[in-house]
Amino acid sequence: MRRHLVWFRNDLRTTDHPALHGAAQGAHVTAVYLLTPVQWQQHGLSDFKIALILRSVDRLSEQLSQLGISLQICTAKDFVQAPEAILKCAQSLGADALFFNEEVAINESRRDQAVAQVMQHAGIRVETFSSQTSMPPGSVVKPDGSPYSVFTPFKKRWLADYRPDHIDPLPAPKPQGPQPSPSATPQRVGDVDKSIGEQLWKAGQTAAMTLLKSFIKTRIQSYQASRDFPAQRGTSVLSPHLAIGTISPRQCLHAAHAANGGRLVGASEGINTWVSELIWREFYSHILAAYPKLAMGHAFKTETDSLPWGTDQEALERWQRGETGLPLVDAGMRQLNTTGWMHNRLRMVTATFLAKQLFLDWRLGEAYFMRQLVDGELAANNGGWQWSASTGTDAVPYFRIFNPVRQAERFDPSGDFVRSMVPELADLPTRHIFEPWRHGGAAGYPSPMVDLSEARQKTLAIWKQGRLLAEDG
DNA sequence: TTTTGAGTTGTTCGA
């Protein structure tokens, strides 16, 4: 019987796993997961995310074991060492072929090309699949084959190209003989303990599916109305699972459409809006695949790279610690620091604050988010930051500058979210809580690091000047 | 090729 090796990466599940499904057709399957601690460190992957990955690999190992599949856990220093490690594993198993799902990010696809080369050299076939998005990057294009750079036409095309078979998730393969005992990841990798965030972030595909089902059953209908209020549990919070692949976007779309009688049209506002958010994720994956320069620190709008972005380390650290003196900004940053996750509305508020009120380089904010987020994905994080900084595809106009006080009044009207994250402000009445400096301040809480009105004027002036310079050539 | 319509998520100011 043929022997196939499946390499698991950002797809830590057994259901709707094209590579696993493909490998199991008439062959004996073994699985491998490669720990790359140095790569994770260099990439600035968050401790929350690393720990969630480790725990999810353990769950995966158990699931695979029930299917009679053994999961080998190997370690390589970084991506440079990856091809050799995978080859060794394949050869020791006598594998005929290697199966895996593709990743778009630049380092990952370089690594994968190197692996494919090494394998072919050794006479081992390589078969790749796509599952990070529902529609593979590069597949949703304009009639002339070029990529979309504006979301709305992309979404229209995506919806027009939608076919049920894009959405129907694949089953887990049938069990293949006796159950091997599951292997486990180490308790610590580098400085990271596997139990970090254990209470917050439930690992594995079963937890992900439970979360999806409860969201579809009880919250998706009110998603549109409640998604912007960080004090409410209005969003799905499935992003950590999507990031590490304990659930697939197809499974999410399938569940959303099943809740609507299997149809796409005529869904409720809640379902439509949530599906739209999943399409945003697909949009940014397409964008990153079409413009690899985005993964190398370049703005989509090239001319914005020459704006005088700041690098003030002290200002950056105040923002990072959540000590800017602007309550909603600080609440968002502290939510990120303590949980690894931040509500979408606050990602916009804190990102806009960094790029437009502090006029710090948006790349510094992007990198910090990646280093902290449990759900960090290069494509979506970069897309979101460039949107906020007005440097990206289909970005917000440069003069659209969120005012964190106004945003707090609109989206945290009771002040409860700020109170929950910023204990220094917990005793302030709602009418004082968003601008404590106007009411004598609060013990232990800093005064605002910028005057919002002045900062806004300054940013508008810089952009106007930048635009004039760009026109001059 | 030209034309036309449209573009995630805001804020401020003055009537």
Add this chain to the structure above:
DNA sequence: GTCGAACAACTCAAA
């Protein structure tokens, strides 16, 4: 308090 205009034109996508 509410409302419309200004912010700034520009680029994209499709007919």
